[in-house]
Amino acid sequence: MSFLIVSPGRDPKPWLEALKNQHPGLNIYVYPEDHDKEEVEFALAWNHPRGLFKNYPNLKVVASMGAGVDHITSDRELPENIKITRVVDQQLTTDMSDFVLAQVMDHVRRLSYYKAQQVEKSWNRKPYKRPKNTTVGIMGIGVLGSAVGEKLAKNGFNVLGWAKSSKDKKDINTYCGKEGLEEFLPQVEILVCLLPLTSKTENILNRDLFDQLPEGAYVINVARGEHLVEQDLLRMIGSGHLSGAALDVFREEPLPEDHPFWTEPKIHITPHIASVTKASSVVPQIIENYERLQDDEPLKNVVERDKGY
Numbered sequence: 001m002s003f004l005i006v007s008p009g010r011d012p013k014p015w016l017e018a019l020k021n022q023h024p025g026l027n028i029y030v031y032p033e034d035h036d037k038e039e040v041e042f043a044l045a046w047n048h049p050r051g052l053f054k055n056y057p058n059l060k061v062v063a064s065m066g067a068g069v070d071h072i073t074s075d076r077e078l079p080e081n082i083k084i085t086r087v088v089d090q091q092l093t094t095d096m097s098d099f100v101l102a103q104v105m106d107h108v109r110r111l112s113y114y115k116a117q118q119v120e121k122s123w124n125r126k127p128y129k130r131p132k133n134t135t136v137g138i139m140g141i142g143v144l145g146s147a148v149g150e151k152l153a154k155n156g157f158n159v160l161g162w163a164k165s166s167k168d169k170k171d172i173n174t175y176c177g178k179e180g181l182e183e184f185l186p187q188v189e190i191l192v193c194l195l196p197l198t199s200k201t202e203n204i205l206n207r208d209l210f211d212q213l214p215e216g217a218y219v220i221n222v223a224r225g226e227h228l229v230e231q232d233l234l235r236m237i238g239s240g241h242l243s244g245a246a247l248d249v250f251r252e253e254p255l256p257e258d259h260p261f262w263t264e265p266k267i268h269i270t271p272h273i274a275s276v277t278k279a280s281s282v283v284p285q286i287i288e289n290y291e292r293l294q295d296d297e298p299l300k301n302v303v304e305r306d307k308g309y
């Protein structure tokens with residue numbers, strides 16, 4: 001059986017090298033080089049061309065190169081029998097929680113604001129809030145959301161969580177469902193989105209939701225650009241209801257030069273860098289699943305296809 005890497009727009013070389021190091025006998029093709037489609041049983045993918053995998057009659061698994069799987073689940077032509085796996089990686093999780101903590105601290109201590117002031121040689125001291133007086137709400141209490149919540153709680157913040165179904169978490173008081181969301185939002189001063197992208201969560205960061213946040217709330221999106229209704233964010237910042245946002249993900253990446261986010265001083269843009277998968281760290285779990293497939297054993301980190309995560 002053969003292994004296929006499909007990652008247009010993302011360099012496959014580190015993945016190829018790490019796979020070869022870990023499993024020297026593996027027969028690997030890199031799309032679109034010439035290969036026999038019938039041989040391929042396992043694919044490693046990032047943003048594959050839509051409909052590609054229906055042409056592989058023996059394909060059993062599509063493994064995501066990252067934690068997100070929306071780039072795979074959104075392919076309507078992906079045959080039902082193909083299993084999808086995602087990455088669960090300690091380094092990726094730590095990187096995400098470090099990044100969100102940094103953004104939250106930047107906001108409460110106004111570091112970016114003072115950086116902008118420096119350009120104008122302006123000495124303008126503002127009051128600041130301490131972590132113990134600040135409530136951060138995390139939407140999406142999966143592997144990443146839980147780790148982010150724990151790190152924020154360790155750093156003294158009050159942490160609330162919201163998830164589709166109920167979760168029991170030590171440091172995070174978690175709400176669930178539609179009613180839970182109505183209780184959760186009015187308490188949240190800094191909202192962090194770490195939801196998976198599904199048809200139910202697309203456009204969830206919209207005017208209606210922002211309206212329920214207290215005046216002056218701040219939004220951090222480190223999930224997917226499609227969670228956010230961009231015009232609604234701009235309007236709510238313009239009206240002063242939201243104090244600003246830190247965005248790491250966008251509907252179109254790289255963010256187009258003429259996009260209004262670039263020139264909104266209250267929006268802090270980072271280029272999808274919160275937590276980047278490192279091939280050498282992730283390849284062992286990919287190989288483990290490849291071997292599990294060969295031995296007919298259950299795979300790890302399988303996505304529930306009907307849920308989309």
Ligand code: GLV
Binds near residue numbers: 065067068069275277
């Ligand atoms: C990155 O966005 C990922 O899903 O790993």
